Amino acid sequence: MKKHLQPMHTRIAQNTGLQRREFLHTSALGLLVFAQPLSFLSTMTKESAMGVIVHSYSIRWNAKTESKTFPAFTDAIQLLEHCHELGAGGVQVTLNNWTSDFAKKVRDRREKLGLYLEGSIGLPKTADDVATFEKEVLAAKEAGAQVLRTVCLNGRRYETFNSAEAFSIFKKQSLQSLQWAEPIVKKHRIKLAVENHKDWKAAELLAILKGLSSPWVGVTLDFGNNISLLEDPMEVIKALAPYAFSTHVKDVGLAEYEQGFLMSEVPLGSGVIDLRTALDLCRKANPTINFNLEMITRDPLQIPCFSEGYWATFAQTPATDLAKTIQLVRAKKYPGTLPGVKNLDFEQKLAFEEKNVLDCLSYSKNKLGLG
Structure with missing residues (x-):
């Protein structure tokens, strides 16, 4: 455990249907009363520091290659301790078959550190999966999570x-899957937040939520994903913020390539997202929302919007959306080359990942006023 508590500056030096008003009233504030003791109400309006999503440590999380400087995180408790050391407000972490006993250990450590916890959970794919889903919901609740992020598509x-x-x-x-999941989260009074995960356009996700018409199912609002679907990021944020239970805060760098454009998570403040406005929209809609950093250190993603295959599911997308997106790419092209990891060895990747998280948390505190 001591390896994880080594001062960070030392390690870096060592290695370079629902109506909007009804939805908000019941989900963002009303349900909080059921989920928390009365003592919690006195701290409702206090905003936490930026939290960290486990995917911000996608290289280090359960890494198979050993590193003395950046030892792998193998469970949620290690991630909690590390993020506390960095000054983060909490974590969003996957539920990896947690037992009730481990969930209690997570709860105890989380409470001692004073951090919030959000879970990340898979949806039931068949009726037989519902029991497992409920078991994971119960473990998350035991650990102190109030919100569970989920996705419909992993790709x-x-x-x-x-x-x-x-x-x-x-x-x-x-x-x-959502119809199977909804009664479970309703029963246990824990919110399920579906991410716009490069699968749903904003209007499609809103239609699903209105069809479910449940105050227990909302959105994990990713600030940048829908650029890949040729949607303006701020328009997506405006549309989804009223339904957001959780967030994936990121900034996105853009550049052209022969088949379309490249997009990459970049340190906060260096990309195309209007972060201040995005945070304000989320706060206005849900004063209790957590802001969770998703800074994935990887090579840029290719969005092949000039290729025929890209358009297989976008028959109704107007050409103006493509034109506006390419205009955005050209007008706000990332200066220099988009960051990547393909030319780095494993230790360098780990160091780069840590630096990216630290830079983002620093920007969050000093420029966005979180923490």
Whole structure:
């Protein structure tokens, strides 16, 4: 454990249907009363420091290669301790078959450190999966989570589906999964937040939520993902913020390539997202929302919007959306080369990942006033 508590500056030096008003009233504030003791109400309006999503440590999380400087995080407790050391307000972490005993250990450590916890959970794919889903919900609640982030698609829409029919099947399956999940989160009074995960356009996700018409199912609002679907990031944030239970805060760098454009998470303040406005929109809609950093250190993603295959599920997308997106890419092109990791060895990747998280948390505190 001491390895994880080594001062950070030392390590870096060592290695370079619902109506909006009804939805908000019942989900953002009203449900909080049921989920928390009365003592919590006195701190409702106090904003936490920026939290950290486990994906911000996608290289270090359960890494198989050993590192003395950046030892792997193998469970949520280690991630909590590290993020506390960095001054983060909490974590959003995957539920990896947590037992009740481990959930209690997470709760005890989280409470001692004074951090919030959000879970990340998979949806039931069949009726037989519902029991496992409920078990994970209970473990998350035992650990102190009030919000569970989930996704309908683990991949990317334009890479996964080669026809409108295939996407239509996925849509029906996703709705069924949410219909299985909703009674469980309602029963245990814990909120389920569906991410716009390069799968749903904003209007599609809103239609799903209105169809479910449940105050227990809302959004994990990712600030940048929908650029890959040719949607303006601020328009997406405006549309989804009223339904947001949680966030994935990121900034995005853009550049052209022959088949379309590249997009990459970049340190906060260096990309195209209007972070101040985005945070204000989320706060206005949900004063209790947590802001969770998703700074994934990786090579830029290719968005092949000039290729025929990209358009298999976007028959109704107007050409103006493509034109506006390319205009955004050209007008706000990332200065220099988008950051990547392909030319770094493993230790360098770890150091780069840590630096990115530290830079983002520093910007969050000093420029955005979080923490």
